[in-house]
Amino acid sequence: MPSAVNKPDVFPSLTPEIILSFQFSSWYPKFASLSIKSTVIRPLTRDFLDYLDADGVFMPEGAEDIPAESTLSDEEDGSGYESDSEDEEHRKFSFPELDAKIREAVSRYGAVFPKLNFSSPRDAAWMLPASSPLKCVSPADVYLLLKSSDFVQHDLNLGHVFDGCESAPRIYDLELVLRKWYPVDRSRELRCFVRQEKLLGISQRDPNYYDFWNESGTQIKVLDSVKTFWENNIKGKWPEAGGDYVFDFLLTRDLSRGHIIDFNPYAPRTDPLLFTYEDLHDLLFVRGDDYTPQPELRVVDSPSHPAATRNAPAHQHNMVPLEALTISSGRGVQDFAGALRDEIRRSMQDDSDDD
Numbered sequence: 001m002p003s004a005v006n007k008p009d010v011f012p013s014l015t016p017e018i019i020l021s022f023q024f025s026s027w028y029p030k031f032a033s034l035s036i037k038s039t040v041i042r043p044l045t046r047d048f049l050d051y052l053d054a055d056g057v058f059m060p061e062g063a064e065d066i067p068a069e070s071t072l073s074d075e076e077d078g079s080g081y082e083s084d085s086e087d088e089e090h091r092k093f094s095f096p097e098l099d100a101k102i103r104e105a106v107s108r109y110g111a112v113f114p115k116l117n118f119s120s121p122r123d124a125a126w127m128l129p130a131s132s133p134l135k136c137v138s139p140a141d142v143y144l145l146l147k148s149s150d151f152v153q154h155d156l157n158l159g160h161v162f163d164g165c166e167s168a169p170r171i172y173d174l175e176l177v178l179r180k181w182y183p184v185d186r187s188r189e190l191r192c193f194v195r196q197e198k199l200l201g202i203s204q205r206d207p208n209y210y211d212f213w214n215e216s217g218t219q220i221k222v223l224d225s226v227k228t229f230w231e232n233n234i235k236g237k238w239p240e241a242g243g244d245y246v247f248d249f250l251l252t253r254d255l256s257r258g259h260i261i262d263f264n265p266y267a268p269r270t271d272p273l274l275f276t277y278e279d280l281h282d283l284l285f286v287r288g289d290d291y292t293p294q295p296e297l298r299v300v301d302s303p304s305h306p307a308a309t310r311n312a313p314a315h316q317h318n319m320v321p322l323e324a325l326t327i328s329s330g331r332g333v334q335d336f337a338g339a340l341r342d343e344i345r346r347s348m349q350d351d352s353d354d355d
C-alpha cells in the first residue's frame with residue numbers, strides 16, 4: 001500500500017491543454033466507432049457567437065422549416081405578454097450556411113442532439129416535448145435549445161472553461177456538435193471515474209430508482225461489462241490527461257456491452273453523482289499499485305435512497321428565461337414550454353411581417 005507521503009491529491013492538476021483534450025472534436029475521432037454518430041461544425045462564425053451572447057431568446061431569420069403557427073393569441077392566453085419585437089429592437093441575425101448544415105445532419109440522422117465543445121443544453125430540455133428530450137428536427141429547434149441554456153453559456157466563457165487551471169486560458173474555436181438523436185434509456189446510463197488509469201468507481205447517472213438494479217446478478221454483470229469494455233477500448237488511450245478522466249457510458253439493453261456518450265475531465269466541474277471525489281480518492285488509496293482493482297458500482301437501490309429524485313423535472317427551478325415568467329402563470333411545465341415556444345415563433349413571424 002502506498003505511504004501517506006506518496007498519496008496523490010484528490011484532484012490531478014489541470015492545464016488548458018488537458019481541458020481542451022475533452023472538447024468533443026478532440027476525443028471523438030479516436031473513439032467514433034464506440035460512440036454515437038456525430039457531425040462537428042467548426043469553427044462557428046463571430047456572428048453566431050454574437051447571436052448566442054445576445055440577450056433574450058429569439059430566432060435568426062430563415063431558421064424555421066415550417067411556417068410559424070401560433071396556437072395562442074394574446075387574448076386567449078391573457079398574459080399581456082409582449083414579444084421583443086414590440087418593445088425592443090434586437091439585432092437581426094441569419095445563418096443560411098449553418099441552417100443548411102443543420103438540415104443536412106437532420107436528414108442524415110433523422111433527428112439531432114446538439115452540443116457545443118463541452119456542454120449540451122440539457123437544462124433547456126423542457127423547451128421541447130418531454131417524450132423526446134433534446135430531439136431537434138430543424139435549425140430553429142437547435143437554436144431554441146442553445147439560446148435557452150445556461151449550460152451552453154459555460155462553453156462561451158473562458159473563465160469557466162479554464163477554471164482551476166494552473167496556466168493562462170487558451171483561445172479555442174467554438175464548435176457545434178450534432179449527434180444522431182436516440183431515445184436514450186436513462187436507467188442504463190453510467191458515469192465511470194478513472195484516476196491514474198485505474199477504473200475506481202461507476203455511478204448510475206440518472207438519480208431515479210429503477211428496480212432492475214436489484215435483480216439477482218445484475219450489478220455483477222454490469223461491473224463486468226463496463227470493466228471489460230474499458231480495458232479493451234479505453235484504457236491507456238488518455239495520455240493527454242495523464243490517465244485521469246471520467247466517461248459516460250450507455251449500456252445495451254442486455255447490459256453486456258455499451259457505447260461511449262462523452263468524456264469529461266477528472267475535476268470538480270464533473271459531477272461525481274453517487275460518489276464524492278473524496279470517496280474516489282479513498283478507493284485509489286486502498287487500491288494502490290499492488291491491488292487488482294475492482295471498481296465500485298453505486299446505484300439508486302431503493303426509492304428512499306437519499307439521491308432518488310422527487311417528481312420535479314430536472315433544472316426546472318433556475319432555467320426559466322425572465323421574459324417567460326409572464327406567460328407561465330397557472331401552467332404545467334410542458335404547457336408552459338409549448339406556450340413559450342409559440343410566443344418565440346410568433347415574435348419571429350411578427351419580425352418577418354415587419355420586413
Ligand SMILES: Nc1ncnc2c1ncn2[C@@H]1O[C@H](COP(=O)(O)OP(=O)(O)OP(=O)(O)O)[C@@H](O)[C@H]1O
Nearest residue numbers: 036113118119120122179180181182184248262264
Ligand atoms: N445522441 C443523443 N440522443 C439523445 N439523447 C442524448 C444523446 N446524447 C446524450 N443524450 C442525453 O443527454 C444527456 C446529456 O448528454 P451529454 O453527457 O453529452 O451532455 P453534457 O452536457 O456533456 O452532460 P454533463 O455536463 O453531465 O457531462 C445524456 O445523459 C443523455 O441522457
